[in-house]
Amino acid sequence: MRESKIDKVLALVQSNGGWSAVYSAYPGLSDAVSKTESRGGSPQVPCPKSGDGRTKFRLYPDWSMTGGGYHNDVGSMPGGIDVISFMENCSKAEALDKIIGICGGDLTSVSKEYVQSVRALPKGPSEDEIAKRVSKLEKLFNKAIPAAQDDSLHIANYLKSRGLKTDYRTLPFTLGFASELWWGDGASKPVKLCGLLGSMTDVNGERVTIHRTFLDNNGHKANVSKPKMLMPPPRYIGGCSIKIDEPVSNGTDTMIGLCEGIETALAIREATGCPMWSCYSDSLLEMVKIPDHVNVVIIFADKDVSGAGIEKAEALANRLRKKGKIVDVYLPVEDIPSGEKSIDWLDVYVLHGTSSFPFKLPLDMSVNTGVTL
Structure with missing residues (x-):
């Protein structure tokens, strides 16, 4: 051989x-x-x-x-x-x-x-380990409900606590809710909470893992050391994203917006109407894969003290442009607050509303958030 x-x-x-x-x-x-x-x-x-x-x-x-x-x-x-x-x-x-x-x-x-x-x-991971990870993902997925159907109002309260106005009933089914979600970091005693879920999928739409935002009984971000965690994936997640919306087309161009966090994506949707994918981190943002039929990509980068947010966003933009895609990169113009490590577009939205955002899509192209701005 x-x-x-x-x-x-x-x-x-x-x-x-x-x-x-x-x-x-x-x-x-x-x-x-x-x-x-x-x-x-x-x-x-x-x-x-x-x-x-x-x-x-x-x-x-x-x-x-x-x-x-x-x-x-x-x-x-x-x-x-x-x-x-x-x-x-x-x-x-x-x-x-x-x-x-x-x-x-x-x-x-x-x-x-x-x-x-x-x-x-x-x-790589053993077949038994891969099977265990798949089983845990399927178990959580099957117990979860769409976030838009959370009548307990934990999701509604969480959105409000983050300064968002989106009507939770309009949230796409990519986002879910789990009423019983075990949190643990391997060192502390496990705690039963609830949480917002984001389905992370590959370029073909196949689910690879689930992002969890742990919430307390009031629907606020849980007071734990790591309130946001990915479930251990059974395979490599480079190139994957949380596809909150489907790309939109005006008949000539097909567009999608990209950013790091889910809440940042929801803020951008409210402010601009732009359909969004959340990539979770700057590293995954840089590696995200875009379908061939999408030819316009709008990247909303985080402004970090380290400069990593814009560095990774520009690296992604350069890769996509080489493939013939039209790419715009937007960075908050506001200064990073004293004592903070970064400022993102959610922060911009909470501070200034829509006034600092670079554009607003026509109503017929905008995603439905239940908000009129």
Whole structure:
């Protein structure tokens, strides 16, 4: 059987000290490796690429064999090739060449027999683990109801608490509500709450995971350390998004708007009428996949102290423009408040209403929010 380039690269990695040797080329990943080896288990560390956060990334328990890890904003990276692709912001094919370079640049240094022996090693989550994740997702999905049908008014109260005016009864079925939603971070005692759900799907509309916003009994954001969490996905979520609306067409162009958070997307919908997809984080925003038939993309970036929001938005815009799409990127003009790390379009909406937004779609193209502005 002929060995693929991937097989050869994985064998090269093993012959050069394994993934720990590869990851030593990246300070952030090296930190994750050292803490995993010194403490045991899979401790969480800051984002290995940006250094942001304190608990953004962890290596899987079997990382030494697979190289796999999990990023809170990106999701599962089943193998080392996925991790290097993320670190280098490149394709998996380009990541292979990066790994070859780190390992000495010579694929001929490993024998055919060694390549075949490494091929048999596990390369991602086990089938049992994948099945468990799928089962948990399906269980939650089947118990949830559309957010538009939440007669308990938790969703209505949550929208109001965030400064939104959207009539919850107009919310698309992409958003759901769970009256019983267990919160836990692996360290604290689990707590039963309720929550707003967002279905995260790939470019083909297949559900990959569910985003949860945990709410208290009053419909306010729950007072827990991580009130917003993605469920562990059974497969890689790069390219996925929470597709709140369908793209709209004026007969010539088909348009969609993009941003990071769900609440930010809802604010933009209210202010402009623009159909929106939420990408959850700047990393996933940069990687989102857009269908071929959508030719106009409006990106509403967050303004961060780090500059990551506009950096990732511009990277996405450049990629989409190369594919022939018309792309506009909008950044809040307001200054970031003192002591804060960022300002987004939800903040702009709460502060200034619609006056600071760049456009308003005609009524016949606008999504229905139940709000007249």
